[in-house]
Amino acid sequence: xxxxxxxxxxxxxxxxxxxxxxxxxxxxxxxxxxxxxxxxxxxxxxxxxxxxxxxxxxxxxxxxxxxxxxxxxxxxxxxxxxxxxxxxxxxxxxxxxxxxxxxxxxxxxxxxxxxxxxxxxxxxxxxxxxxxxxxxxxxxxxxxxxxxxxxxxxxx
Ligand SMILES: CC(C)(COP(=O)(O)OP(=O)(O)OC[C@H]1O[C@@H](n2cnc3c(N)ncnc32)[C@H](O)[C@@H]1OP(=O)(O)O)[C@@H](O)C(=O)NCCC(=O)NCCS
Numbered sequence: 414x415x416x417x418x419x420x421x422x423x424x425x426x427x428x429x430x431x432x433x434x435x436x437x438x439x440x441x442x443x444x445x446x447x448x449x450x451x452x453x454x455x456x457x458x459x460x461x462x463x464x465x466x467x468x469x470x471x472x473x474x475x476x477x478x479x480x481x482x483x484x485x486x487x488x489x490x491x492x493x494x495x496x497x498x499x500x501x502x503x504x505x506x507x508x509x510x511x512x513x514x515x516x517x518x519x520x521x522x523x524x525x526x527x528x529x530x531x532x533x534x535x536x537x538x539x540x541x542x543x544x545x546x547x548x549x550x551x552x553x554x555x556x557x558x559x560x561x562x563x564x565x566x567x568x569x
Pocket of ligand 1: 443490500529535
């Protein structure tokens with residue numbers, strides 16, 4: 414079967430400094446407590462795994478992971494709001510899982526707002542399960558919002 418034009422032009426690549434203003438804009442519409450551009454810069458400088466999914470020179474989604482002492486931690490994942498539910502979040506996560514395995518991480522961890530059902534469903538569909546709760550982890554009114562801590566064993 415012939416590939417669709419969309420599949421031909423979707424490209425996964427390393428994030429670069431030049432991407433950061435575009436990423437900061439996507440981040441603003443992705444989260445109630447968006448990272449400032451400086452946080453992305455720090456991740457690049459620290460050598461974390463920072464990846465973007467691009468189509469026709471437009472960044473569609475990005476993900477950031479760090480692998481340390483045999484553990485992989487997802488620090489950020491976001492898809493442009495108008496392009497959600499088209500498989501891009503899964504593409505980035507699959508790629509980060511491959512990188513984590515290549516980096517010999519045993520377990521991948523992440524935190525997600527307890528109200529963030531799209532993200533929780535994505536992670537559960539990929540095999541993550543809840544291992545804990547951090548009460549009031551995300552600042553906000555009425556004592557903040559809980560973070561669900563999720564994990565996936567990478568070699569079973
Ligand atoms: C969470 C997020 C990254 C998902 O990206 P996405 O590209 O929309 O997700 P995908 O299209 O790859 O969906 C993969 C699976 O996730 C689940 N999912 C995604 N969006 C969902 C939604 N709105 N409702 C229910 N399930 C959803 C489904 O299981 C879906 O599989 P399916 O479409 O075959 O049913 C995206 O919603 C986003 O960027 N949100 C804002 C930022 C954010 O919350 N990041 C995560 C922080 S922990």
